[in-house]
Amino acid sequence: MNKFKDTVNRFRTISLFKETAVTQEHVLYTIEEARSLFIESNDPTGYKFATECLGGWKHWKAIKNSGPLYHYIEQWEEELEVKLRSQAVGNMLNLALGDKGYQASKFLIDGGWKQKTAGRPTKAAVQKEAKMANKVYEEFNNSVDLNKQH
Numbered sequence: 247m248n249k250f251k252d253t254v255n256r257f258r259t260i261s262l263f264k265e266t267a268v269t270q271e272h273v274l275y276t277i278e279e280a281r282s283l284f285i286e287s288n289d290p291t292g293y294k295f296a297t298e299c300l301g302g303w304k305h306w307k308a309i310k311n312s313g314p315l316y317h318y319i320e321q322w323e324e325e326l327e328v329k330l331r332s333q334a335v336g337n338m339l340n341l342a343l344g345d346k347g348y349q350a351s352k353f354l355i356d357g358g359w360k361q362k363t364a365g366r367p368t369k370a371a372v373q374k375e376a377k378m379a380n381k382v383y384e385e386f387n388n389s390v391d392l393n394k395q396h
Contacts, residue, residue, distance in 0.1 A: 248301065249272070249274070250262075250300060250301030250305055251301065257301060257304065257305045257308040257309075258272055259308055259309050259312040259315060260312055260314050260315060261273070262274045262275060262309075263275055263276065263277055263280065263315070264276045264277070265277050266314050266315065275299075277318055280299070280318075280322075281318070281321075281322050281325075283295060283298075283299050284299075284322045284326065285322065285325060285326050285329060287326075288326070288329075288330065289326075290323065290326050290327060290330065292306050292310075292323075293306075324378070327378070328378060328381040328382055328385055329385065331378070331382045332382050332385035335382060338353050
């Protein structure tokens with residue numbers, strides 16, 4: 247029997263998570279455990295998480311499309327994006343401090359980590375990018391503070 251599918255061969259979604267399951271019979275993760283695994287995967291596509299922790303890509307898509315889980319998944323994806331951007335900005339900062347850091351410095355000055363789209367951004371896109379930039383800034387400052395302590 248496949249632990250990821252029910253008796254009629256449908257992927258289990260909310261029943262896999264302690265917080266959303268009706269019974270605890272098929273629970274594999276808490277929301278927090280799944281979030282940690284997703285973030286640790288360092289894969290914003292979700293493919294690695296889907297193949298290592300779930301029943302594959304189709305299962306991941308079913309979970310993402312599940313109403314009760316959609317909000318959580320959206321937060322996980324945002325957090326992972328902030329984490330990866332923060333790491334990239336930190337890498338560019340380290341490169342900028344080196345002898346050949348011109349391009350890295352230019353990247354930082356131009357805000358190269360910010361996504362650019364054609365045309366005028368929507369109000370929602372502006373708000374999302376401001377929120378994302380703030381999180382990247384906070385994450386980076388926290389890591390700089392930690393490095394100073396060591």
